[in-house]
Amino acid sequence: MRIVLHAGLHKSGTTSIQEGWRQRYGDPATTDSHTWYPPPPPGPPGHHRLARPLLAAFVDGHAPDLLGASVSYHLRGRSVRQSMADVVAAAEERGVGTLLLSSEDFDRVRPEDTAGLRKVFGGHDLTLVLTLTRPVHRWCASWQTLVRHGMPHYPADGAAYLLEFAALRPGRLVELTEQIPADRSLFRLVRTSPYEPDLAADLAAAVGLPPVAGSPDAEVLNPSLGVDTEVVLRMNRAGLAMGTDEAGQQVLRRLRGDGFSYREAPELAARYALPQALVEAAVAEQEWLGAATVLDPHDVLGTWTDVTVPEWYATISRREAVAPELDDLDDVETMLWRARQEGFAYRKRVERTTGET
Secondary structure, three states, X not given: OEEEEEOOOXXXXXXXXXXXXXXXXXXXXXXXXXXEOOOXXXXXXXXXXXXXXHOHHHHOOOOHHXXXXXXXXXXXXXXXXXXXXXXXXXXXXXXXXXXXXXXXXXXXXXXXXXHHHHHHHOOOEEEEEEEEOOHHHHHHHHHHHHHHOOOOOOOOOOHHHHHHHOOOOOOHHHHHHHHOOOOEEEEEEOOOOOOXXXXXXXXXXXXXXXXXXXXXXXXXXXXXXXXXXXXXXXXXXXXXXXXXXXXXXXXXXXXXXXXXXXXXXXXXXXXXXXXXXXXXXXXXXXXXXXOOOEEOOOOOHHHOOOOOOOHHHHHHOOEEEOOHHHOOOOOHHHHHHHHHHHHHHHHHHHHHHHHHO
C-alpha cells in the first residue's frame, strides 16, 4: 500500500489541506483508485490524535507549548482511541491503494521516534510531504498560534520556543527527512499572499492523486487575529485567559466593547524584533532548498530571506490597545505561586478521580 504522509510544517496551509483532503478523499468509494483520507473525529481535520502517541515530544510533556496536549493524551487513556497502526491495518483490509495522512504535529519528531514510526509504516511505500512558507511568515504566524494557545511571551522573549515550533532551527529540515523513515520526500513551497485557494488540490495532483469532481471551494480556515494578537497576549500575561478558547474569546469581546483605542508604545519594538538566529536560519534554508528538489510554482524561494513582517505584526510592534485591566499584573513570583497552587489542586483531584474509576 502507498502511504502519503503530510507532516506540516506549521502555518503552511495545513488546515486547509486537511479539510480539502477530508472532503475529497474521506470515502474511498468516491475515487476509482481507492484513495482514502481517514476522517478524524469531530474537531480539527488533521490526524493529530493518531500522530501524538507516536511522538515523544507529546508524550513526555517536557516542551512548554506541548504540555496541554500531553496532559490531554494521558487523561484520555491509550485504550480509548484508535491508533495509527489500527488505521493502517484498516486501510489494508479495505484494499486502499493510497492512504493519506496529515498532521503538522509530525514536525516535532525526534530521533527516538524513528523506530516506532518504522514499525507502523514499515512494509509500505511511504512518501513524506512537507509544505513550507517563508521563515519570517512562520515566525510571525507561529507566535500568533502559540498566543492563541496561551503563550505569555513577546516574540523576542520566546525566541527559543518559536524557533522550535516553526521548525526554524538550522538543519531541522534535514532532520525531518532522516527521522521520518520515508522512501522519498517532497517539498512544496507555499505562497502566503495572496492565499493559494487551490493548495489542497494542487498538492494532491503533485503526489499523483486522482481528482474528485465537484470538490468544494477552498477557504481560509484559520483567519488571523491581526492586531488583536497583542491583546490576547496581554490577557495571557494577566492570567485572564488561556489564549482564544471559549472563555478567552468572551474576555476579548468584553475588553473590546465598541472598539479599542490605542496608545503609541515605541518601547515595544525591541520585544518584536526579529532575532539574528531567524535571519541565519532563513539563509541556511534557502541554500539547502536551492540544492533540493522542490515544487515552487510561485517562485517563493527567491524571497525566502525577505525580513518584511506582516502589517499586523509591524503595527503591534509600535502601539498597543488601551485596556487598563491588562496593565494591573501580579509580579512573576506571585503569578507562579498562584499557578502552582491551582495546578496542584487539579492534579490531586485527577488522581482521586482516576483512582476511583
